[in-house]
Amino acid sequence: MTTISKVRYSRRSILKSGAAAVGAATLPAPMVWGQETKNITLRQFGTGVSNLNDVAQKVKEDLGFTLEMTALDSDSVTQRAATQPDSFDIADIEYWICKKVWPTGNLQAMDTSRILNYDKIVGIFRTGKLNPTSSIAQGTAPHTVGFVEGPGSTTFVDEESGWMTLIPTIYNADTLGIRPDLIDRPISNWSELLNPEFAGKASILDISSIGIMDMAMVCESMGEITYADKGNMTREEIDKTIGIFTEAKRNGQFRAFWKTFDESVNLMASGEVVIQSMWSPAITAVKSRGIPCLYQPLEEGYRSWGGGIGLSKNLSGMELDAAYDYINWYLAGWVGGYLMRQGYYSAVPETSKAFMTQNEWGYWFEGKEATDVITSPTGDTLAQAGEVRDGGSFEERMGAVACWNAVMDENQYMVRKWNEFVAA
């Protein structure tokens, strides 16, 4: 059995390991590179959420090397990580993508002893628990794919082994977005997405791995299906879930499906859709146009996701050192502050605090009333004084996660069924 991932030539890796061998013999300490780091370029790709040009600029300022960013959608990211390992140095991927991609051997595990803030990383990514008492949510919880046996291993382990697959960078808890001005009653359950009251005004995202989870939240909330694990459904569960949604689709429940961030913003802002699965910054984008939009906390809890940085297995020597520098810099707070001011969470919130005002920290992290206007890193007004974040504090939101984005054992079957749903 030949896999695509094996069909590639490795001139680049040969050159690199050669250079690394020479380098290691003469100059052992990573910090000595100094001058030469300026010539290093690391190619990072990932989904649009964290591939920000501001980050690349700041990296150039603080660390000296060049970071090239490529933003793609989740499907393309998976495809690229799995099939084109020579096209990137750093993969900014989600944990469920990691579960899919890691077995190809295209990424290398990271030595946690080289990660300065490792001990401060939120428990979710290490033990799976936010607090020692909290329970672990369904789906591909990050800690289950966060560690491998050792360097070069493709087997995940449950405990903190010292070899991390991805360094968590960004995560959040997702729920449904609604237009409170067009829905004049409280919404408190996932099942409202299929409420005939919103026929022709609902939407769901057309990314199978995430969409199926939203569907599961809805079906469970309707009382139609009880899942053993929403993140790992059986074929019968998949059939039933997709069946319910196909029927709703044929009855004209959905106005449109969306695949990209911008589409979701436009659907909501134009009033084509009043209730839909949505991502936090999309809500922000709608609000910044002066249109009321709410990220509605729901009784059943959140569907959560997390992303992290993984290193290409082709990285070695100077580039590898630069990549570790980059990771340490990433966790040192500036990026965290930047991301948290958009409504995401950073892996090491306490370092981010230094890069946020008291007001911002209170609003975004502690769920307190804003004492002053809250603005995004790019200067848009996101909230006025006196407003409170939808869903409340970090503990309230991340503590109410019902499931994580996941990839299931029956993924291929699910994908085919999803394709049928879209075509139905």
Added chain:
Amino acid sequence: MTDQTLASPDTATALSTPPAKAGQSRHLTGWLLATPLVLILAAFLVLPILMIGVVSFWGTTEFSIYPAFQLDNYAFLFGSDVTYRVFFNTVKYAVITWIFTLLIGFTVAYFLAFHVRSLNWQIALFLLCTIPFWTSNIIRMISWIPFLGRNGLANSTLMSWGVIDAPLEWLLFSDFSVILAFVHLYTLFMVVPIFNTMMRIDRSLLEAAADAGATGWQTLWHVIVPLTKPGIMIGSIFVITLVMGDFITVRFMSGSQSANVGRLISNDIALLQYPSASATAVILLITVLMVIGILLRFVDILKEL
């Protein structure tokens, strides 16, 4: 006698040899001249299509494909009623779009060719038709979305005129919007070849028809339409293949609510299901070739050109 009989085959060969040689070298030059194109087409058209055919029998895992000879992909394709619905949808889009582009395209071409008298005006108006094509295909398509939306220009205008009380939902994200976009995008592909053949119709034929007492409609139906057939066929082939192969227009204009075969393939590719995508592509290719084969039955394009 014997000498003569012996000599005659010799002379015959002697006479026939030079033309045969010339023929051979002409053949050779012909082949040599054709070689570059043959190589290019073989490398960039025939090989990829063969590859698609081969891959359509391969197997697939989560993120890899492996060589095999299995009929799983086709079995799944033909076993799913979604496939039939999607193919039906694709053909439906193609037929409806074809009818509209043909009517509009023929009318525009007719106006340009027979009503506009001066050649300069003809060229000017023809160029005018192409102006929208200076922008990207996708932009022309997407600009319909704000226009047709629930609170879009079309709905708000109709409501302010009092024609409707509530916004028309079917204007956007429906089959209507998909076909509207298709007709908008592809009518020019009908106009150009029809205009081209119309310009080459001998005007004296029209005068003859008029002299013989034909009415305008009779001239149109019995003289112009038959003579324009090659143009209509070329335009039809353009439109039908473009519509049947499209995936992006359907995705955007239907808000992912409808599907055609192209979308089925693009979904598969996005999900790394290359063998399944290849199988669908092979079936689509066969379908399109069949449609074109039927079209070519009506007109021998090579003869008419």
